[in-house]
Amino acid sequence: MLQEDVKSILDKLKKILAEYWMEAVKHGILTDEDASNQNAAILQEQARNRVKVFVKSALAKAKDIKLKAVDWSLFDKEKINEMLEAYSEWTTRLRQNMTLMTEKMLLVGMQSFGDFAQSQQAKDLGLQVFAERRLLANAPPDKDFTSLEGSIIKGSERSITSNVVITKFQFDFSTKEDGTEVVVENRVYPRELQQAAQKKDDKQIKELKAPLIQLAWLLHKSPPPEETDVNTVIAATTPILLTLKCIGYIDLPAENRMQFIYEPPKANLTQANTSINTLHSLIRGKEPSKPFTPQRFLDLYYDYWSSPHPDGKLSNSVSMTRKPPLRSRFFIAYALALTVLNIHSSGWVHKNLWSHGIIMIRSQQDTDSYIPYVAGWGIARRAVDAANTEKKVDSGIEPNLYRHPERQQQPSEAYMFKHDVYALGVLLMEIGLWNTASNIFERQMREARRLKKPTKVRLVVQAWQHSRLRSDVVGEMGEVYADAVNACLLGKIAVDGGSGVDETEMAVGFTNLVVDRLKRGLSI
Incomplete structure (x- = not known):
């Protein structure tokens, strides 16, 4: 292909x-x-x-x-x-x-991929940034890439949503008295790391923290996107990743969490009237919260990430915000699909795509449009490493809505690109309907919590195939958009879906049947 x-x-x-x-x-x-x-x-x-x-x-x-x-x-x-x-x-x-x-063609005659990344050939082809990203997938963090020294300036938080906040950070090495504007993402330790910390097993703690630090390093060294508005993203001529540049991390072992500190994007996020939101909160019509205490920060985080919820149920009355214009929704979908493709092209998988992990920043050129930035990485790693990771059980009810059937309950397959594609399909469905998966499947989630067991493995796929979901998406976004969602959810991108799939061919199919279809909607 x-x-x-x-x-x-x-x-x-x-x-x-x-x-x-x-x-x-x-x-x-x-x-x-x-x-x-x-x-x-x-x-x-x-x-x-x-x-x-x-x-x-x-x-x-x-x-x-x-x-x-x-x-x-x-x-x-x-x-x-x-x-x-x-x-x-x-x-x-x-x-x-x-x-x-x-890896198949361009490296002929070169000693290593590093040689290609620094070659005139890479520059002439416009692939130098891509090549540098791919090199990072194999590069260990520098020895001096350690926990940042500094602290959040109390009372400076001004835009809070889920586990993300805009605030001011005072670096110990900085002379700026009023601090530096940053975006902070809180990351609670994985369960295994918390258990190792309780046992004070230093060797295991170091091993389990390594992927988190490696992720921070990747996001630290990866060039940030130059494209900061709708038109420049659409017109981009190089493979872009809509992610935030990580300044570094702060390890808080006493609180069982790490904080990733990001530079704000170049879209004037530092303006006082600019706020951020997650895709999930934006759809549900939730405004960013007011400044809060560190404990409230953790409460908000656990409210989204732990299962079941503290009260054991979801709200029956969820107020959705006004839908953005059709072209704006097509752009959000296209930008996310393009980023997922380029994550794969860089040799990585995300592992945790869901609407709580997509940071939405309003476009400076068009107040009805948003730029989506992918965050909330599920300890992303090289695709080759992800294929060799342990198939761990995770019974989180809401996160399972975004997980490929092969990756739910007792995973039958190691993590692959197609699993990120499936999660993207759920995101596209949410964007098309302007409704969250947690609201669409609220009844099934509430029943699963009552019975203390996971939802059906193929819940989303079956609902897409046999309920009104597809026809509703067609009514909102058109047949072409629905076909892109269908390709993601059902894995119909010119591959058989088995473990022997050539993922390069899969990426080409994904480009043809998902990315290109979504781009057509931008001409509306």
Whole structure:
């Protein structure tokens, strides 16, 4: 499939270039003789000179008729713009496929992937950032990457949601008296780490903390996305990861938790009137809370992450917020799908995608739009390592709604890319309906808590196939969007779903059947 997809892209680029030559010849930028000239260097120089002459002539004419710009009537402006947009789109798509081909093709003649990351070839192909991310998957943290020294400035918290807060942090090495604006994510120790801490087993504590520190290191070294608004994300020509850059971590063993300290995104999050939310809270219409005590922070966190809830039930009256415009919802879905694809292309899996872990920041250009940033990583790791991890039991009721049937209760398979794809499918369903999975399946969750047992393994899949969920999504977002959700939930992305699947081929199918479909909705 990968080879066929690359061939198809090259054919489309060839067609676009042929159309460009026709337009260039038509306007005298190139001659028929140039178009047939096989010497690329001579051809480019001739074209460059004729463009200069043509533009100079057009500017002179514009000046004569007192215009301030080139007279676009000399061109078929719409056609030129369409060609440029199509060319950019297909070269970006080709670059995306190259990220999947690197280990198989691009490393020929090189000693290591590190050589490729530093090569001119990687720069020319626009793959240097991707290559550097992939290297991080294998790189241990620096020895001096230890718990940060400093503290949160009391009373500075101004936007709280679930386990995330905007606040000011006073670094011990900083001279700024008013602190630095940061985003803090609280991460409660996994159960095994808490047990090791109780036993004071230093060796096991170190081993169990290592994945958390490795994750902080990955997010610390990974280049932050330059794209900070809707249009730049859509127009991105390099594989982007919408994640926050981690400054470092603070280990709080006495409280059985770590704090990941992030830089705010470049979208003016530091403005006093800017707030953050999770996708889950945004859908439910919950405003970020007021400043609170550390204990309240933990109470909020456990309210979302532990199961069952303290009162053993969910609220029967959940007020959903006003739905964002259709294009905005398509963008949120597209941005998340693209990030999931690039997480995989970087050689990692997320392991904990759900609406509580998606940080939503309002776009500075369009107040009806939001930029989704992926957080709440489930101790993400290299895909090759995830495939060798122990298949641990996790009976959390709400988290199981986002887990692939193979990963619930007693997991039958180690974690793979397709499991992140399934979780994305649940997120897409939530975005399409603008309703949370916990609200959609509130009755089943309440019954599971009453009986003290998990929900049915295939609850979401069966509801999608046999209830009104799919038809409701079609009514809200259209057939193409529903097809993307279907591909994720049912694993219908041109693979058999077995353990022997070539995940490169799966990623190509995911691009064709999910990412591309969602991108179509952005033209609405």
